[in-house]
Amino acid sequence: MTFETRLAKTIKLALESLFNLNVEFQSITLQPTRKEFEGDFTLVVFPYVKASRRSPEETARMVGEFVQSQLEIIASFNVIKGFLNFSLKDEQWIGFINEASGNNSYGTLAPAGNDPVVVEYSSPNTNKPLHLGHVRNNLLGYSVSRILEAAGNKVFKVNLVNDRGIHICKSMLAWIKWGTGETPESSGKKGDKLVGDYYVLFEKEMRKEAAQVAATTGCDDETARNNAPLMAEARELLRKWEAGGQDVVGIWKMMNQWVYDGFHSTYKRMGVDFHKIYYESETYLLGKEIVNEGLASGAFFRKEDGSVWVDLSDEGLDQKLLLRSDGTSVYMTQDIGTAQLRYDDYKATRMIYVVGNEQNYHFDVLRRVLGKLQKPYSEHLFHLSYGMVELPEGKMKSREGTVVDADELMEEMYKTARETTEALGKVDGFTEDEKQELFETIGMGALKYFILKVDPKKNMLFNPNESIDFNGNTGPFIQYTHARICSILRKAAETGLDKQQYKVEAIALNNKEKILIRSLYGFPQVVQQAAAEMSPAQIANYVYDLAKEFNQFYHDHSVLNEPDPDVSRFRLDLSLLTARVIKTAMGLLGIKVPERM
RNA sequence: GGUUCCGUAGCUCAGUUGGAUAGAGCAACAGCCUUCUAAGCUGUGGGUCAUUGGUUCGAAUCCAAUCGGAAUCACCA
Numbered sequence: 001m002t003f004e005t006r007l008a009k010t011i012k013l014a015l016e017s018l019f020n021l022n023v024e025f026q027s028i029t030l031q032p033t034r035k036e037f038e039g040d041f042t043l044v045v046f047p048y049v050k051a052s053r054r055s056p057e058e059t060a061r062m063v064g065e066f067v068q069s070q071l072e073i074i075a076s077f078n079v080i081k082g083f084l085n086f087s088l089k090d091e092q093w094i095g096f097i098n099e100a101s102g103n104n105s106y107g108t109l110a111p112a113g114n115d116p117v118v119v120e121y122s123s124p125n126t127n128k129p130l131h132l133g134h135v136r137n138n139l140l141g142y143s144v145s146r147i148l149e150a151a152g153n154k155v156f157k158v159n160l161v162n163d164r165g166i167h168i169c170k171s172m173l174a175w176i177k178w179g180t181g182e183t184p185e186s187s188g189k190k191g192d193k194l195v196g197d198y199y200v201l202f203e204k205e206m207r208k209e210a211a212q213v214a215a216t217t218g219c220d221d222e223t224a225r226n227n228a229p230l231m232a233e234a235r236e237l238l239r240k241w242e243a244g245g246q247d248v249v250g251i252w253k254m255m256n257q258w259v260y261d262g263f264h265s266t267y268k269r270m271g272v273d274f275h276k277i278y279y280e281s282e283t284y285l286l287g288k289e290i291v292n293e294g295l296a297s298g299a300f301f302r303k304e305d306g307s308v309w310v311d312l313s314d315e316g317l318d319q320k321l322l323l324r325s326d327g328t329s330v331y332m333t334q335d336i337g338t339a340q341l342r343y344d345d346y347k348a349t350r351m352i353y354v355v356g357n358e359q360n361y362h363f364d365v366l367r368r369v370l371g372k373l374q375k376p377y378s379e380h381l382f383h384l385s386y387g388m389v390e391l392p393e394g395k396m397k398s399r400e401g402t403v404v405d406a407d408e409l410m411e412e413m414y415k416t417a418r419e420t421t422e423a424l425g426k427v428d429g430f431t432e433d434e435k436q437e438l439f440e441t442i443g444m445g446a447l448k449y450f451i452l453k454v455d456p457k458k459n460m461l462f463n464p465n466e467s468i469d470f471n472g473n474t475g476p477f478i479q480y481t482h483a484r485i486c487s488i489l490r491k492a493a494e495t496g497l498d499k500q501q502y503k504v505e506a507i508a509l510n511n512k513e514k515i516l517i518r519s520l521y522g523f524p525q526v527v528q529q530a531a532a533e534m535s536p537a538q539i540a541n542y543v544y545d546l547a548k549e550f551n552q553f554y555h556d557h558s559v560l561n562e563p564d565p566d567v568s569r570f571r572l573d574l575s576l577l578t579a580r581v582i583k584t585a586m587g588l589l590g591i592k593v594p595e596r597m
Numbered sequence: 598g599g600u601u602c603c604g605u606a607g608c609u610c611a612g613u614u615g616g617a618u619a620g621a622g623c624a625a626c627a628g629c630c631u632u633c634u635a636a637g638c639u640g641u642g643g644g645u646c647a648u649u650g651g652u653u654c655g656a657a658u659c660c661a662a663u664c665g666g667a668a669u670c671a672c673c674a
Contacts, residue, residue, distance in 0.1 A: 042616090044617090082655090166674090321671080334674090359668095360669070361601075454611095455611085461609070466623095473622040480637075541621090551637060552638070554638090
């Protein structure tokens with residue numbers, strides 16, 4: 001039973017016997033006492049003054065006295081206005097550290113197995129390399145998966161690759177027309193970059209044509225683009241692909257494989273992975289069947305031109321297209337199919353889609369459409385919607401060349417980590433391999449933390465001209481704190497301090513120790529909360545505070561040079577648990593922590 | 598125009614589900630390495646929590662309106 005639970009139970013008893021007031025146990029909320037006041041847990045008594053018919057101070061004093069006399073873990077209490085602050089006995093806190101420092105998986109739960117969750121993330125197109133927006137998506141998806149696992153869920157990470165459609169045909173067409181057989185091997189380019197270049201080439205040439213069309217016919221931009229001869233060729237290619245034309249499918253497979261090879265290395269460096277990869281080319285037909293079922297059951301309707309629609313006007317939305325008049329499927333059709341497939345594959349109780357907030361409307365419609373179909377899982381879809389990464393000049397635009405490429409960004413982070421670390425002279429005793437690994441750890445740590453510390457639903461700003469910081473509220477700051485602790489642990493192992501025992505009653509906690517202990521004590525709750533809200537940012541902010549608190553403790557008090565052997569030994573446990581929580585928390589963000597840096 | 602989201606220090610962001618005097622980092626300035634790693638620690642300055650009302654013991658947090666910004670409203674994905 002947690003300290004809070006025991007306190008709350010006694011408080012409930014106090015309210016009953018002192019004021020004849022019966023309150024819901026759940027409604028008694030204790031909060032950590034703010035640092036500027038003395039105490040560990042605070043009860044706000046204002047809600048009870050009506051029933052007590054006494055002043056807030058008097059009410060608090062009476063409850064405090066009752067609780068202190070009944071509950072042996074309480075050392076003292078104080079009252080400030082309507083705030084009742086309880087202090088726990090030191091031995092309780094020390095006992096907690098003693099127990100938790102012996103628990104290798106402190107803060108996380110074992111997977112229950114009966115509550116499978118599917119997290120879809122990444123879901124790239126195969127015509128463009130991954131950029132900063134994808135980085136946010138991937139880091140969020142991976143981290144949320146880890147956090148849900150830590151909260152006891154069985155998690156399946158899946159990726160749905162958008163490998164078909166008109167956009168792929170554009171890259172293919174450009175490669176066929178102007179590629180002269182170029183391959184990743186012959187060009188030395190990464191496969192996804194190569195294919196992306198042909199997509200850009202197509203757009204460039206097509207725009208030239210469109211400009212001519214517009215000049216001769218005087219039509220608007222959009223019409224001009226649709227009437228460009230290259231667009232007609234691309235559509236023809238798509239028809240051939242859908243008809244299963246051998247040569248087209250061959251090129252398609254080859255070029256997609258180049259892209260997958262390229263993505264694979266990007267994913268690997270980013271440290272993300274998947275249980276299963278779905279391909280739209282393999283799933284896009286499934287949605288049609290379901291739509292036809294809906295048509296038969298009357299959930300959907302057909303218009304005169306043959307197109308199929310759902311009417312959501314009774315739910316305050318619009319009519320939405322589900323099948324084109326030529327019978328081909330649209331985005332929504334595909335998502336209806338993949339939702340069903342995923343449900344069949346995993347019997348998931350929750351299906352989480354990590355997708356940008358520009359698709360909020362789409363997922364709102366998807367859930368309602370599945371509801372119309374009376375699918376049991378329609379209530380269990382969750383769109384984890386995240387904000388865009390913006391540059392100082394606004395949105396990233398590929399046309400203006402302001403897209404921040406994922407590979408280049410990671411390489412940049414590596415270089416900055418190397419320069420900074422070497423300038424500090426921190427790697428003198430390192431082998432070449434160890435250096436490489438350390439620079440990578442620090443560079444990726446800085447990048448990941450920078451992105452994950454921001455609340456997912458908010459837009460965030462990235463300024464390419466200012467390198468991501470390594471000081472202050474950053475990944476390297478936290479990594480550094482971990483490395484410092486590891487240094488203490490190594491030395492303690494050399495002197496044999498870690499083998500000794502200590503006497504609880506010989507220790508009186510100081511303020512910095514208490515603050516640190518309370519933070520450590522709160523870790524499991526933070527994990528649960530982050531899982532409930534699917535917010536890695538909560539983990540990030542927690543672990544930053546923890547690292548800061550350790551640094552303050554470290555600055556004011558020594559572990560190894562402490563003359564009192566009991567205190568020294570206890571502080572070693574405190575440090576050990578801090579290091580472990582830092583490592584676990586950073587792991588939930590997909591960030592490694594070095595033992596030396 | 599409809600819908601959804603956002604607005605907190607010069608900049609980037611927190612703010613524990615309605616609690617005490619709104620916090621960090623960066624940037625600026627001033628200190629701290631003979632002591633477990635100075636990627637650290639300490640201090641100074643910086644705020645009408647967009648605005649106005651409402652709800653109540655109590656509001657950055659909840660409600661309404663207004664202002665400002667973003668996304669979306671395709672037989673694109």
